[in-house]
Structure formats: structure tokens, C-alpha cells
Amino acid sequence: TFESVESCLFAGDYQECLTQIDTALADGDNGERWYLLRLECLLMTGEYEKALETLEEGLRDNPNSIQLRLAGSEVWKLNNNMQRGRELLVELDELLQYRRWRYRDAWNQVTQGRYQLLKGADAKEVLDKLLTPAALKAPDQAVAFLAMGDLALAKNDYALAEENYRKATELQPENPAGFLGLAQSWRPSDFEKSGAAINKTMELNPNYVPGLQFLVNDRLDSERYDEALQFIDRIHAINPQDVTAWIYRAVVA
Numbered sequence: 001t002f003e004s005v006e007s008c009l010f011a012g013d014y015q016e017c018l019t020q021i022d023t024a025l026a027d028g029d030n031g032e033r034w035y036l037l038r039l040e041c042l043l044m045t046g047e048y049e050k051a052l053e054t055l056e057e058g059l060r061d062n063p064n065s066i067q068l069r070l071a072g073s074e075v076w077k078l079n080n081n082m083q084r085g086r087e088l089l090v091e092l093d094e095l096l097q098y099r100r101w102r103y104r105d106a107w108n109q110v111t112q113g114r115y116q117l118l119k120g121a122d123a124k125e126v127l128d129k130l131l132t133p134a135a136l137k138a139p140d141q142a143v144a145f146l147a148m149g150d151l152a153l154a155k156n157d158y159a160l161a162e163e164n165y166r167k168a169t170e171l172q173p174e175n176p177a178g179f180l181g182l183a184q185s186w187r188p189s190d191f192e193k194s195g196a197a198i199n200k201t202m203e204l205n206p207n208y209v210p211g212l213q214f215l216v217n218d219r220l221d222s223e224r225y226d227e228a229l230q231f232i233d234r235i236h237a238i239n240p241q242d243v244t245a246w247i248y249r250a251v252v253a
Contacts, residue, residue, distance in 0.1 A: 007174055010204065011174070011205055012206055012207030014045050032058060032068055035057065036058075036068065038054045039068075039072075042054060045239055046241035048075070048078045049079065052075055052076070055072045055075045067107065069089065070089070070111050073088045073089050106135070106137040106141060107138075109131070109137070110130070113126045113134070113151075114147060117151065117154075126151065131144055142167075142175060142178065145167040145171065145178075149161045149178070149181045153181065153185060158185045161184070165185060174204060175204075177210075180197070180198065180214060182194075183195075183197035183201060198215065198218075212234055213235065213244055213245070216231045216235070225252050228248065232248050
């Protein structure tokens with residue numbers, strides 16, 4: 001099932017996840033969610049050219065997908081083609097302009113919200129018109145709560161971020177993203193709780209690159225450079241192309 005394959009992703013078993021996704025696609029299940037999951041695995045492991053191939057296949061099978069277009073803008077950026085990434089966002093905008101009625105489910109509303117924030121839209125307006133309605137449509141799914149947590153964190157509203165990430169962890173306790181969000185939300189005020197949350201994050205997925213990046217930042221802030229380097233090495237073992245880790249490595253050097 002899709003949920004069992006998603007669990008492989010959450011646990012950091014990226015190659016097994018890819019194998020199972022390929023099986024589903026070969027069996028004719030070519031919905032956008034499989035391609036999105038495949039993209040997430042490939043981006044986590046730095047297989048950017050394969051991610052581009054997956055994106056193009058996904059758009060052939062799902063030509064009206066705004067979710068693939070938003071994800072694809074990042075894929076093209078990582079393949080050193082910013083222009084094509086911008087073109088995908090223009091296509092996304094046109095689909096919303098002429099066919100917005102097609103994108104009223106929670107997942108597509110969250111995609112619209114993230115896209116509007118990328119464009120610099122007012123955060124409260126995005127929250128009120130897109131993300132909160134998405135959460136009401138799918139109150140048993142973590143997707144909107146993670147997005148609201150990300151928005152609140154970006155605005156330094158740590159209490160609201162904590163509230164939404166906590167809800168996400170209750171709904172999807174195997175997903176490390178919610179626990180990382182809690183670690184980030186608590187970091188300015190409660191190191192102990194933040195430490196427990198990042199420990200839970202890495203317990204769920206030892207290969208979770210965003211969690212390892214959090215640990216690098218933590219060690220750099222406390223001038224524990226040898227430990228920071230160990231986490232940088234772990235990131236590059238998972239994704240040799242991770243640009244952020246190369247920047248960290250230069251700082252440590």
C-alpha cells in the first residue's frame with residue numbers, strides 16, 4: 001500500500017522505498033502521489049538527474065498536477081536550470097487561474113498555500129484562506145498542520161508552530177518532520193525539550209538530512225566543531241551533493 005511505502009521513506013530506507021514505488025508504477029498505478037514520493041526519496045539521496053526524469057514522467061502521466069510543478073521547480077533548481085523551474089511555477093499559476101475548481105482538496109490547497117508563500121503573499125491571508133480550510137477538510141491528516149507549523153516557524157511564532165507540529169506528530173507519529181518542527185520551535189526557549197524532540201526525530205530516521213542539518217547548526221553554535229563535522233560526514237554519506245553540508249564543511253574548515 002501507499003502508506004507502507006511512505007513508512008519506508010519516514011524510516012529513511014530510501015532504496016527500499018524506491019523499489020516499492022517502481023513496483024507500483026510498473027503495475028500501472030501512476031498517480032501523482034507515487035511520483036511525489038519518488039522525488040522526495042531521490043532528492044534526499046542527491047540523485048538529482050533521476051529526480052528530473054521522474055518529474056518529467058510524472059508530468060506526462062499527470063499533466064494537470066500543481067503538486068508536481070511546485071516540487072519540480074526545486075528539482076530543476078538542483079539541476080542548475082532556474083529558468084525551467086520558474087516556467088513550471090508560471091504553468092502552476094495558469095492552472096490555478098483557469099481551473100482552480102480542480103484543486104480544492106486538502107493536499108492541493110496546501111500546495112497553493114506553499115506556492116503563495118513562495119511568491120511573498122501575506123502569511124495571515126494564506127493561513128486563513130488556504131491552510132486552515134485544508135486542515136478542516138482533512139483533520140485526520142498531518143499535511144496541513146505541517147504546513148501551518150512551517151509558516152509559523154518562518155514568522156518566529158514559536159507557540160503556534162509548536163501547536164501545529166504537535167498535532168502533526170499525533171496524526172503521523174512515524175513522520176520525523178513533525179518532531180523536527182518541535183525541536184526547532186522549542187530551541188529558542190527550552191533546550192531540554194528541543195533536545196528530546198531532535199533525538200526522537202533521529203530515532204525515527206537516522207538518515208533524515210534535515211534533522212542532521214539541525215544537529216550541525218546546534219554543534220556549530222556551541223563551537224563543537226568535531227561533532228559538527230561528524231554530522232556533516234553523515235549528511236554527505238546520504239547525499240554527496242548536499243550544498244548546505246558543503247557550506248557547513250567550509251565553515252568548519
